[in-house]
Structures are given as C-alpha cells and as structure tokens.
Amino acid sequence: MxxxxxxxxxxxxxxxxxxxxxxxxxxxxxxxxxxxxxxxxxxxxxxxxxxxxxxxDDFDEIEWRKLDPRQYDPRRIIRDALLDDAPVRTVQAAAVGGAITAAAAPPQRFEPDGPVPFDDEAT
Incomplete structure (x- = not known):
C-alpha cells in the first residue's frame, strides 16, 4: 500500500x-x-x-512500531488507566509545630456498573 x-x-x-x-x-x-x-x-x-x-548503537534496538502514533486508541488508554490498580499514596504536610503526616484515602477501584468516581479536591 x-x-x-x-x-x-x-x-x-x-x-x-x-x-x-x-x-x-x-x-x-x-x-x-x-x-x-x-x-x-x-x-x-x-x-x-x-x-x-x-x-x-541504540538506534537499531529501538522498536519503531511501538512509537507509531496510529496505534494509540484514546478509549483504550483511558479504560486501562481507570481499571489499573493505582498505588496508595501518602500525603505529607509540614506544620509550624512539626511535621504532620496524613495518609490519603486509598484509591477506589473503578467499577463499570458502580457510581462515577469523583475527586472533590480536583474540582
């Protein structure tokens, strides 16, 4: 072609x-x-x-087909990101009297039939 x-x-x-x-x-x-x-x-x-x-020498080792932008499907990327198990993150904040450590709420797993995830800190 x-x-x-x-x-x-x-x-x-x-x-x-x-x-x-x-x-x-x-x-x-x-x-x-x-x-x-x-x-x-x-x-x-x-x-x-x-x-x-x-x-x-690294030029021959590059897998050029992986870099082809036509292979990326935004729907698949978003679905994989939502269904992926994200690691639990901890939030650390410094206060005047010393360090305060607060653990963030564990991320919720996306369920297709469940409620839509909402992050009230992001909006």
Missing part, C-alpha cells in the same frame, strides 16, 4: 492525472515527479543517517 491507497485507486489517480496534464506536458511532469521522489528519498536517508549518528 502506498500511503493507505491500494493499487486500483493509485492507477485511477494516475490515469486522471495523465488526462488532465495532457500528452505534451506528461513527460515533464513525470520527470519532475521522479526528481521530487529522489530528493525526498535522499532527505529521508540523510535524516535516518543523522539519527543513527546521534543515537549510536
């Missing part, structure tokens, strides 16, 4: 472009497109080489 297009759509776009450009200007347009693709490929190779130089 080429940027999410399948081959039939790409051929249709090419035929329409050839009809719009015309037979006189088609060789020049194809040459310009070829030049642009070569420049873009050279630029990408240069960027990849520069990244490889800056990251060193």
């Amino acid at each position: 080429f940027f999410g297009l399948d081959m039939e759509k790409l051929i249709i776009i090419g035929v329409i472009a050839a009809l719009l450009i015309g037979p006189e200007r088609l060789p020049k347009a194809a040459e310009a497109l070829t030049r642009f693709i070569r420049q873009a490929r050279d630029w990408m190779r240069g960027a990849k080489g520069k990244m490889k130089d800056e990251l060193g």
